[in-house]
């Protein structure tokens with residue numbers, strides 16, 4: 652048995668894990684469902700409510716800088732975060748705006764982990780239609796609907812416990 656493969660249902664002691672969620676305010680209905688899904692999963696995995704802090708930015712483009720400063724300002728206030736979950740929803744319009752923001756924000760969030768030395772969970776939905784976004788927030792009529800916020804919450808706990816400071 653290759654070590655590590657059996658960790659899918661691993662349980663973690665999340666009682667001291669501190670999580671920062673920074674979410675964009677575009678596409679509010681979808682955002683609210685994703686944030687709620689992430690918080691419910693964090694609580695279900697043992698993160699204390701007092702250890703979950705939330706802030707917001709105007710849109711997905713502001714997520715990298717807003718997430719970085721949220722982590723830095725939290726640290727400067729004497730607390731610290733073990734993991735951050737930036738959450739945004741990009742839905743393609745009839746211009747190239749979607750492509751440019753999606754690509755640049757994705758790279759910026761990936762690079763942010765090295766800057767702040769914290770796990771950054773990729774909570775950006777990049778959808779071609781509103782229905783795709785609703786489905787990935789567990790909303791809408793699709794049979795395959797599933798709230799990806801839950802996955803981000805689970806990933807946050809695992810990364811914080813296994814690879815935190």
Ligand SMILES: O=c1[nH]c(NC[C@H](O)[C@H](O)[C@H](O)CO)c([N+](=O)[O-])c(=O)[nH]1
Pocket residue numbers: 675676677678709710711712713739740741742743744748749752
């Ligand atoms: O979060 C989003 N921001 C969007 N644009 C705003 C952008 O993220 C910035 O907030 C704005 O450009 C100001 O910097 C979106 N679209 O344009 O489609 C979108 O779908 N989602």
